[in-house]
Amino acid sequence: PEAITVGELANRMAERVADVVKALMQSGIMATQNQSIDADTAELIIEEFGHRVTRVSDSDVEDVIDSVDDSEEDLMPRPPVITVMGHVDHGKTSLLDAIRNAKVVSGEAGGITQHIGAYQVKTDDGALLTFLDTPGHAAFTSMRSRGAQVTDIVILVVAADDAVMPQTIEAINHAKAAEVPMIVAINKIDRPEANPDKVRTDLLQHEVIVEKMSGDVQDVEVSAITGQGLDELLEAIALQAEILELKANPGRAAQGAVIEAQLDVGRGPVATVLVQNGTLRQGDIFVVGEQWGRVRAMENDQGKRVKEAGPSVPVEVLGLNGTPEAGDVLNVVDTEAQAREIAAYREQVAKDKRAAAGAATTLEQLMAKA
Ligand code: GDP
Ligand code: MG
DSSP states (O other), X not given: OOEEEHHHHHHHHTOOHHHHHHHHHHTTOOOOTTOEEXXXXXXXXXXXXXXXXXXXXXXXXXXXXXXXXXOGGGOEEOOOEEEEEESTTSSHHHHHHHHHHHHBSOSSOSOOOOOSSEEEEEOTTOOEEEEXXXXXXXXXXXXXXXXOOOOSXXXXXXXXXXXXXXXXXXXXXXXXXXXXXXEEEEEOTTSTTOOHHHHHHHHHTTTOOBGGGTSSBOXXXXXXXXXXXXXXXXXXXXXXXXXXXXXXXXXXXXXXXXXXXXXXXXXXXXXXXXXXXXXXETTOEEEETTEEEEEEEEEOTTSOEESEEOTTXXXXXXXXXXXXXXXXXXXXXXXXXHHHHHHHHHHHHHHHHHHHXXXXXXXXXXXXXX
């Protein structure tokens, strides 16, 4: 059911709506600006105006977006992207804060404020690690369902004084479903009631066999409060990353995923984007979900203006035409026309889907009433 409103058709041809309405009338079709006409009718009108018809399809979108194939010699190592998961109150936020405060990539002492929902740290060995703040469990699954696989490694935080709890199990299931390797951080090891071996044996029941139990899942005892074990945890992450041999091609058009997005009163739509492949540059034209834009400005995790962002780098992007959703995939394209066209196509597909879903419920409701 491909269709387009008269207004949108006029817009895309850069013709006046009144002229399009008139042309339709001459073909015996009465339609106003907000009414939809089918694709065949639209095609006739487009030809009448002397424009070329290009129907966008899923495969066209893929052609525009995946026009670069990364060859082996273009691939460079990239930092791992890490998500922290675990039961409520087991110390996810505290651990992220402790790591950020100890290791954030910054020359400035103290006063590091949370700027965007992701940050990078450098280990003592010089390895860069990218941590995502936001994805809780719900965000993790909704992002995956929108097509974005952003995480390379999951840190499963389990409090040593509480052991495995329902959301611990949920997190294990998410990581397994996404086929993302886990590292177990046994937190609150400073607590007198801490019983790390209870955590290890509990995990066995969920088929997570840690190294201390002769398995291959790394486990590290940590305290987000005292800082004990933090370096060891970062080393474990760096080791896991090495095993994964994570690579990307910084030389290609950027592809990324939206970590969070909102409409800012002063700055318009703002999105935190994790670059996953290629390099995102100021001035780049992109499509992101049903939105498109041109990178007007970018800020890194410390609120500093940057002109470009490579693989695994999180940046805040300004210059969007609308607010995308977390999990939307961003792709840089060559022209504004392509960006507009793909965004409009996706919007239409989404509308059709909603309409179909709406029709289905109505039918179900009718059946239920009958
Ligand atoms: P989250 O819900 O998983 O994000 O957990 P939080 O980071 O908010 O921590 C929950 C509570 O546990 C807070 O009161 C923290 O101060 C405390 N906490 C977190 N990590 C530790 C730790 O390593 N040791 C101790 N003693 N308390 C901790
Ligand atoms: Mg928290």
